[in-house]
Amino acid sequence: MSDTEVYGVLAEFEDADALVAAATRVRDAGYARVDAYTPFSVPGLPEAIGFRRDRVALVTLIGGILGGAGIYFLQWFSAVVNYPINSGGRPFNSWPAFIPATFECTVLGAALFAFFGYLIMSGLPKLHHPIFNAKEFDLSTRNRFFVCIESADPRFERAATTRFLESLGAMRVSVVPFS
């Protein structure tokens, strides 16, 4: 297996604290293309691998504004411009009656954008990923915690990176092939 066929080097840990400590040292050693894989959301881990800002909240806000403004515009357009009906002498643009649909569509737009925004930004859905070639990676959804230094990292060097990860006290360090 030559270096170009390697996706990265993966270290396996027994607990969340050990993983966060190891991930911090990996970052301190200057590695940039690092990811961690855990069975649940580990507090402090995203910061440890250098991921601070996700844009999900911004996307959700945009979705909410689009949903609310869109349905209000539709109500206004249909009731004032396109087909005005005199309903008991109420104004054509009777905004209090337009609020329920506006509120619901604000929530709907925000929720749809939050869900699909999160999926797309996370690279999901995906049928295959090289990390699944790793040994025992199925335990990442059960009780094991992994950190991976990818071969795309400029400082990646297979033997040295492996030795470095072993020095962090990992239970096991393995090379992840692309196929």
Added chain:
Amino acid sequence: MPPAITASGNGVDESRLKFLRGRYSYASITDKISDVVLTRPTHWGWYAGFALCTLLTLLFVIAIAYLFATGVGIWGVDIPVAWAFAITNFVWWVGIGHAGTFISAFLLLLRQKWRTSVNRFAEAMTIFAVAMAGLMPILHLGRPWFFYWLVPYPDIMNVWPQWRSPLVWDIFAIGTYIVVSILFWYMGLIPDLATLRDRSDSRVKQIVYGLFALGWRGEARQWKRFDTAYLLMAGLATPLVVSVHSVVSLDFSIGNTPGWHSTIFPPYFVAGALFSGFAMALTISIPLRAIFGLKDFITARHLDNIAKVMLVCGLLVAYSYVVEIFMAFYSGDEFEKFMVVNRMTGPYAPIYWTVVFCNVVVAQLMWWKRVRLSTLALFVISIIVNIGMWLERFMIIVTSLHRDFLPSSWDVYYPTFWDWATLFGSLGAFAWLFLLFVRFLPAISISEMRKLVLEKREGET
């Protein structure tokens, strides 16, 4: 973890009052929950329940087919009582859904740890209940095949929905509610589907669970976005719940029928929705934890907490009953006063007093800790409250209609076989969907339970 409440002098075993009993590791908690779906032989009780529910679901299908072929005349509805079982079922089912969202979204915002082992099945309860609810207004339409006329779409007649009508608000509220509930539920399921994908031995299950897991890898970046999106969805779902039953109540209170035309309706309906929804959560969780051996996760503490929320909602409902009576006399309106007296003494008086007994009297039993810690007592109370809340919806709808402004059109509504078939058929279909859910998907969020194990361990050291 907060300390368990003391039960000294009550003779109560302290260990029952924890959120998570026993000593679990990440692996054992994962295996225990996923084995229910993957390896454990199915309990005979599941098969028996599934058979019964399949029959009821078939009855529901037959009732709908006969209704579509013949028309709403097969029901007991007529003028003046044109709204009866279908609308009662609708309001009741939507309300049951609300407790699920309340548990999963509002308790998440409040960082209540007891949410963790009950949120998944409560969300499933929401989805199936709202699915039943969503069918009812469509069934009750004279021409159900035109239900989409409520949706704004560019049709060639250039006709738009009447935006000032609560019935149009309704379709937006219910439609949004079901979409957001499904997204929220599925989002939380994705990491657990990945667990099932990685833990199952059969190739078919690996492929099916794998496809629905969407390639989840548990990356730190995915988890971070997951947490943000999940919290935001919870923040969106909480006001949504309040808005949905408020809009449902406006279907009534916008009209000038005595007994309906009241500003207390939105909070009154929301409190009643949570009351019946939490009752249904008890009705479901008590057999669920027994049959699938989940008593370590859904503990007496959870049932105790649910009972406390029910008690509060029940008091709000009781307060609303009192305010309704007070406002009728305070308004001085002849029709309102007549309506209240007629409810208590008219042809539907037995229903009114049953409602008061079920929702006001029986609910007070939950003041006693002994009752809240007795699984049997809670199960019985939850059934009584479910019945009481269904009858309350029926009472609100039918008693207001059967004594019209015009005495010559007064009449009494009697349900027909097909009314009952629709009610019990929808109950069967709801339970049928729920049984399929607990058989094929994890009824408790595995990834959140693993996090609870971590927090419990940190709390002890």
